[in-house]
Amino acid sequence: EAGVVQSPRYKIIEKKQPVAFWCNPISGHNTLYWYRQNLGQGPELLIRYENEEAVDDSQLPKDRFSAERLKGVDSTLKIQPAELGDSAVYLCASSLSGVSSYNEQFFGPGTRLTVL
């Protein structure tokens, strides 16, 4: 079974440019997460989807970040315009749905963004 797929794996852009990341979750996983991992830190949640609905986006900087999950499968995270401080690894994860603190999250390899 395929794991969580992310693309691109690496992206280098200049500040003020837009950038987008794509994620395909594990088949059957209705819950999808986007995390940001700064260098030397643990991942921090940006947004969580249940199917196509964003149910927790409290940590998403909405002035420049946006996300969508059309049809409740693939998801795209966009930054426009990018700033130097956005340099990080952006991780996508997926899990089964349900009200449980034990739904294991499976992570993709991440997209490493460098903003120059």
Added chain:
Amino acid sequence: GDSVTQMEGPVTLSEEAFLTINCTYTATGYPSLFWYVQYPGEGLQLLLKATKADDKGSNKGFEATYRKETTSFHLEKGSVQVSDSAVYFCALSSIQGAQKLVFGQGTRLTINP
């Protein structure tokens, strides 16, 4: 809010040494606790988990016990190998926290032959 504090790294050990990486947490309710590992060039992988007090999670020779009284979930391994070199993250998930994973800052472990 929920938080996780991990032992600061980096940690460097010789092969076959005993490993302990400390992890303590703050959370409302009864969270589930996890250890994730990130090998060089790879994504995060779940190493082990525990969902209630006194549970012991184990995998690949690693163990951690959910201690509610000390709010701890320390990672241990009796004899480390060079292949265990990686970054280890302690994390929690709670329904009160909207099921998101809250991670510690990570501990980089290097094992020398």
